[in-house]
Amino acid sequence: MNENNVEYLKKTLENLGFGTKLNEVLETAIxxxxxxxxLGIRTQMRPAESKDLGSERTENLNFKINFNRSxxxxxxxxxDYQVTLTKKNDPTVREQTFDLARDHRITALQAYKLLSGLALEKEVFLKTNTGEMEQGNPQPQKTPVWLKLNLDVTDAYGNHPLRVFRPEYDYDLVKTLAKFPIKDxxxxxxxxxxxxxxxxxxxxxxxxxxxxxxxxxxIAANPQMKTLDIYDKNMNEIRHETIFPEQFNAKSTKSEQAITNNAKHEQALPWEQEPAQQTDRKRGR
Known part of the structure; x- marks a missing residue:
């Protein structure tokens, strides 16, 4: 048994948030x-939207961590590892396999948040582009990106696509927060x-x-739409037209006025009826 390899794997499990409970069974398998x-491990979490740190743990998480020998x-x-999330009073079982290299070493806790529908920011290594290599910087640099699973669909492998929003997508959380009358x-x-x-x-x-x-x-971050998701105390979404009724009323009035003006313009146009086609013309062969 390669002791250095075993210690490295133990450290990897700990860094991913699985702790040390799997150390003994890991050594036995090797x-x-x-x-x-x-190797499998399970845990329970409080609902992601819970305000009370002492609330009941009703979210069941099962992890299947996959190893192979060179x-x-x-x-x-x-x-990689597979995670399954079962939520109380929700018949839908959410599953995802996270590849450590491809999916930016998502931790167990981050996997739970993503499967709960939340977005998160993480510093990751992105592939170095040609321009950076020409400037003498061949090493990849850590870059903060936003990550979010598309829980509405699954790909050919049964996974939810992991969306990556890079800095050039221009989701500015500070400017986004400033748009809303938030207390804190x-x-x-x-x-x-x-x-x-x-x-x-x-x-x-x-x-x-x-x-x-x-x-x-x-509130939760929504990088795709460059805004915030906002929910009331019962976790019902509060739409932006409720928060900013003046803006939406102004847009509605402007839209209605444009439709009215277009209708008047069409009535005023000197439309002419197309001439009837001649029916006695011989068709070409």
């Missing part, structure tokens, strides 16, 4: 020189706390001014 094997040596590799962004310290919470793939619970009333809400 001692038996199994060509491939899978064909040319006694080295073992952890290539008055000071730099409070703003930083909100940013850290959302970037980690969590809901942030705060108050939102709707009209003249402060309404308790939960």
């Amino acid at each position: 001692r038996r020189e199994m060509p491939t094997f899978s 064909k040319d040596s006694d080295m073992y590799f952890l290539n 962004i008055e000071s730099p310290d409070k703003l930083q706390n909100v940013l850290n919470t959302l970037r980690a793939g969590n809901y942030y619970h705060t108050d939102l001014m709707i009209g003249k009333k402060a309404v308790p809400v939960s």
Whole structure:
């Protein structure tokens, strides 16, 4: 048994958030020189939207971690793991296989957040482009990107596509927050706390001014639409037209006026009837 390899695998499991519970069964499998094997671990989580840290753990997570042995040596590799999420009172079972290299070494906790429908920001290594190599920088650099699973579809492998929003997509969370009348962004310290919470793939619970009333809400980052997802205390979505009725009323009035003007313009046009086609003309052969 390659002791250095085993220690590296143990460290990898710990860094991914699986702790040390699997260490003993990992060593046993490697001692038996199994060509491939899978280890399992399960845990329970509080719902992602829960405000109470003491609330019941109702989210069931099962992990199947896959290992294989090199064909040319006694080295073992952890290539991917499968996670299954079962939520209370939800018949839909959510599954995903995360490849460590392809999917930017998603941790167990990050996998849970992504399967819960949340987006998160993570610093990852992106492939170096040709321009960077020409400038003498051949090494890949860590870049903050937003990640989110498309839970509406599955690909040919049964996985939900992992969307990656790079900096050039221009999702600016600070500017996005500034658009909403949110209570907890008055000071730099409070703003930083909100940013850290959302970037980690969590809901942030705060108050939102709707009209003249402060309404308790939960907010989450939505990088794809470059906005925030906002929910009431029952986790029902609060649409933007509810928060900004003046803006939507103005848009609606402008749209209605444009339709009216187009209708008047069409009535005023001197439309002419097309001449009837001649029916006695011989057809060409």
